Amino acid sequence: MKRKQTINVDYQDMIQQAKSMFNLSQDEINEIIVEVKKFDTKGTGYVGKHEVDDVLRDLKLLDNEKLIAKFNEELKIMNAKFLDFKQICDLYCKLKQYQQQLNEEETITQEYIDAFCALGGQLDKSGFVLKSTIIETIKREFELNLELDSILGDFHGTQLDFDEFCQLFENAGDDGKSFITSVSLSKRNQNDFVVRYKDFEKWEKLVN
DSSP states (O other): OOOOOOOSOOHHHHHHHHHHHSOOOHHHHHHHHHHHHHHOTTOOSEEETTTHHHHHHHTTOOOSHHHHHHHHHHHHHHOOSEEEHHHHHHHHHHHHHHHHHHHHHHHHHHHHHHHHHHTTOOTTSOSOEEHHHHHHIIIIISOOOOOHHHHHTTOOOSEEOHHHHHHHHHHTHHHHHHHHHHHHHHHHTTOTTOSOHHHHHHHHHHHO
């Protein structure tokens, strides 16, 4: 005998299970439920594999190629023709986390571009920054009492292209990253380096 399809599933049970499994707010749960029900018109508790992307797109989680690639990768791992509410919540959490990671990487990249331009490079990441300009800025503009070797390391050239510039300050640890953030803030505020490092330290403590 052919089994009858279960209809009008109790979403409240699935909501409670999802709450215990995922770190989602009630607002997020509600938003997911609204989108899922658009495609689960018969109340089966499942959404077709080829409709899940519409659910997540409406939730603003498939708005660039990297997120779409991540979605396809996770969907392939799941290897299911239909996804239930918990699986969709799982996808939501993974894509949201990846989206936050991409946003953080974009912010860091923009800070490096800002600093590179402020010290003599070009907005399109072409050009060079002189080593002497970095040293002068560290000593004079930001009043840093740092061992310059801790930032300049083994670099012995006289100028740095964008990739070398980024690598130099990545290798310099927290001191280097603080310097980049300081220069970036000044560049964005068009302060021409009037924001001193001591001021940045005070601002950083307030933010954190």
